[in-house]
């Protein structure tokens with residue numbers, strides 16, 4: 236494959252955009268090489284500026300659950316654009332999508348729309364702090380909740396400890412209020428709660444982690460978290476930016492039958508337009524401005540194009556619940572096919588999968604938390620990534636990312652992917 240035009244565009248971009256990209260992972264830093272510039276996408280395929288075609292396993296990092304340029308979404312956006320692109324005033328479509336989302340997701344009465352997953356999580360934490368009157372939060376090492384200051388925290392001296400900023404610009408003052416626990420380790424959470432009695436406002440978690448590869452919650456982990464929160468007057472926030480409207484109509488809450496107090500959304504909920512949302516029972520949501528004292532706002536929140544896209548997307552998912560089963564079946568087929576190819580070629584691996592989220596780790600040990608995810612062989616991953624790319628298969632350019640399966644993928648596409656995997660696996664030693 237030739238990436239001449241992409242490389243030229245990347246050089247130009249670097250002159251005027253930091254690192255040439257508007258979000259770091261796009262720069263291919265983890266795998267090396269220049270990123271691919273997209274010309275267009277349709278269904279399961281990406282077309283780049285050099286005329287190459289790829290089967291897409293990223294799907295804009297999740298939103299494209301029904302494939303790129305999905306006709307009902309494109310139609311809804313085009314029609315909405317004819318009537319104006321933003322008003323900063325209420326519109327009927329906002330109520331329609333809110334009512335639909337509330338009907339699909341368990342344990343919520345009201346939903347507030349924002350412009351990104353970052354905003355959703357940041358606002359959810361503010362609401363939890365406002366409601367409980369407490370300052371500290373618990374997050375899990377390896378979970379990502381966007382780039383707001385409170386989440387850009389890494390473990391300090393011990394694995395479970397006070398956080399320290401992991402980006403310049405995040406103050407020590409902010410870092411002291413974020414406590415880090417270990418994913419799938421309830422004792423690490425209990426320890427923090429015991430050390431900080433009556434100080435913790437909320438626990439925020441990806442109920443299925445998607446930002447250290449795909450990591451399922453171990454049995455009873457989410458239920459145990461629920462119990463700890465109930466016992467200690469702590470709110471449980473499920474960050475369902477990836478899992479919401481993807482694992483089931485009602486997301487991970489439905490799949491695992493565990494209720495959270497506040498749930499955040501992004502990705503699928505906007506049909507590919509910049510949308511995030513957070514939702515909860517009225518008891519919590521009534522704390523929000525203008526009804527209550529917790530401030531939260533946005534000039535473009537509830538934007539008519541974004542709401543039209545999201546409404547078209549959610550309507551389709553709501554009317555075809557069999558889609559979730561079909562997606563899970565496709566993902567299981569891919570899982571089996573890839574595992575077989577890697578086994579036949581003696582490539583050490585672990586594959587994690589929940590519903591339509593899947594990740595391949597070049598690691599022998601089960602991948603259950605950040606530490607075990609980090610043990611994967613990154614050199615093997617790099618070779619695998621570039622090999623697959625040459626075969627026209629676009630997977631995430633980092634070993635810490637999840638692949639997102641779209642309904643637009645055919646079994647023929649999956650077979651092509653599995654065959655490519657076999658070819659590359661034979662070279663991975």
Ligand code: PMP
Nearest residue numbers: 351352353379380381476477501
């Ligand atoms: N939460 C999770 C679980 C995410 O995966 C992401 C983005 N990958 C975010 C929050 C942040 O969303 P955004 O990039 O839209 O700000």
